[in-house]
Amino acid sequence: MSEITITRARVIDLRFPTSRESIGSDAVNKDPDYSAAYCILETDSGVEGHGLTFTLGRGTDLVASALEYLTSFVVGRTLSGITDDFVAFNRTLTDESQFRWLGPEKGVIHLATGALINAIWDLYARVEGKPLWKLLAELPTEKILSAIDFRYIDDALTPDEARAILDASREGYAERLALLEQEGYPAYTTSAGWFGYSEDKIRRLCREGLAEGWTHFKLKVGGDPAEDLRRGHIVREEIGWTNKIMVDANQKWGVLEAIEKTRNLKELDPWWMEEPTNPDDILGHARIRRESGVRIATGEHCHNRVMFKQLLQAGSIDVCQIDSCRVAGVNENLAIILMAAKFGVPVCPHAGGVGLCEYVQHLSAWDFLRVSTTLTDRVIEYVDHLHEHFLTPVRIRRGRYLLPGTPGYSIEIFPASRERYAFPHGTYWKNEHPA
């Protein structure tokens, strides 16, 4: 690619007032205002890179401040100077000698790192004129390997093992690509089962979901056990017992309680139990899995590849739920997807929020094309909120994500939305709903 220099970075604190409609409500997150720390990388070529990290409202300013600082490491640099030695670049962010104490590689600073690295990939893909999944899928094996930081994970996945996985995916590539182009990637819907929804609303949304072709439905649990079961049976009455229900407790329980509560929910025949306990509890998840006999899913709060490595090593999970933003963007997710493949665990990404669906469809397409080579037991989460703010929103057909065709990482938000929902000075927050 021609020499392109990043000349300026802009950071925006964006907040959407979703808490007013109980959108996104669950056992732990009662009133989220879906938000994002958003950055735009301007270049001397005119092409921009956009990236964001998803947050829930208050505290987005902290991530935006961290992101503002981290952008100082890209302004003035060439794109190829970054992408030619991506690991070295990423370490300038994650090993920043004073900032690092605030993590390392977790929380506010890592969320900010994710936004910046994703913005660079968006720029990279636009410059190459390809949607991100295509850029990734067509990268030579050695280029992919050079973008992955094996530090702290090489006891679980060596570069040679990763190379073997990537090389083996050459076989059948064209057929898989044709399949994705025709049918898209399987998905599930979380839109019907939010915590704050009434029985009527759940029934209506289940029926609409079935009519639209959905076969996998997620239900938020973690409230009163009888009430959880009651809501679960409402969903079962609507969708029957052939379609799949996944239950999600959003970290509500301790380990012992999670075992009991998960067993209680077995009568719903859940396809997986998601986030039964604290997201840091690797050994706890392994024990819940062993003692409940229900498939266990987690990952949306798993803060880096070292934690995912251990979830896999300890046999904690049946389903690996990557998140596009919580870890340090595309590169760290490539590592996690490859580790999951090595351990034979399907990746079913976390999505929803703001832009997570737009992002993660690219990673799943790459997973299918270059890593797992199968769609068995794989579904991407889908939530039908806030897509109207994106220039190239996801396209869903019959419960599947259709392959994105526009160059980039699909994450650009319309300027009008950015101006309206910028916090606290956007027109929505300043004029329409002042504090």
Next chain:
Amino acid sequence: MSEITITRARVIDLRFPTSRESIGSDAVNKDPDYSAAYCILETDSGVEGHGLTFTLGRGTDLVASALEYLTSFVVGRTLSGITDDFVAFNRTLTDESQFRWLGPEKGVIHLATGALINAIWDLYARVEGKPLWKLLAELPTEKILSAIDFRYIDDALTPDEARAILDASREGYAERLALLEQEGYPAYTTSAGWFGYSEDKIRRLCREGLAEGWTHFKLKVGGDPAEDLRRGHIVREEIGWTNKIMVDANQKWGVLEAIEKTRNLKELDPWWMEEPTNPDDILGHARIRRESGVRIATGEHCHNRVMFKQLLQAGSIDVCQIDSCRVAGVNENLAIILMAAKFGVPVCPHAGGVGLCEYVQHLSAWDFLRVSTTLTDRVIEYVDHLHEHFLTPVRIRRGRYLLPGTPGYSIEIFPASRERYAFPHGTYWKNEHPA
């Protein structure tokens, strides 16, 4: 206690320019400017509570901003309203429904939580007219138990198990207190072995340390293996083979490399190997411990009680290095100290930085008086920097911390120091060394 209301909170971003002297340099942290997000709780009684969380310079503003927000949960509240149901109060901070997404219970927001909760304990102890260790040691068992959040740890330590440990400590309490009052709590020095120090400086500092009565010396490693050994043998030449050396790699290595490097360092007869790999790697530490045969220590970057729980459950550590600030202050450390006791692992706190020595001496005294009941294999870290900024700095005699006698948590910094080193508007940063 009489009704005291918190009327106002002030937050300060404090930065000391330690990087100019290679103070605190190690294999990973090259140029720390020891810093703190500092808060002062003002009350209608005139008594203040002071608390801080230790940081390394850049990014302290993020923690200060988070702390500023969290103080909104204490202003207007009574002290007893907080301390009578401390768990409920702590959860208003850690479960804040939008902020929580940025953790949970890790990174910037958890560091800020630590500063605030520590400030409350400082206030509590001042109001009671006792140094914190004495307040804690004299609290009834049930009061201690009510201050501990057992959520997410009750699979490892139940309230009944904690109660049994605390009740058993009644026996011999007076003798242990007399011992602490006469001799103090054993310590080790890190001041001689920083990464950036020359051979001459190491030799001189070792000799001075011996003359002062030190018997345990920490050496930073993680550089070139031959150089690590050379520096280690310099220390051994100075202190002999009866005194103890602890080596500290500050997370430099991957798991496999750590096993090899730790084995190589065995010729120094290290008493422990500290932070051989990534701090999140519970299973990795367990493997390094098994395969190197060297005692393993970690904890200063361990971000909450769920992670400490697993380090103990997995058999990852021989030495539990609590930190006063990284977890959510006193309460979470009480839980960790009790878990360590249950698993039979000695607590040897991390200290140094700004105020960590001042803080943690209180927790160790409580550990001895009410939990472990022994000093065997227990030492508190000591680093001889920045104590001059504290109203009641630690007092060291013959390699031991002397019991603090002043009411509170010993963390108040002189107003003149706060004004000089406030960032970026303090006189040091604004006038003496402008950016």
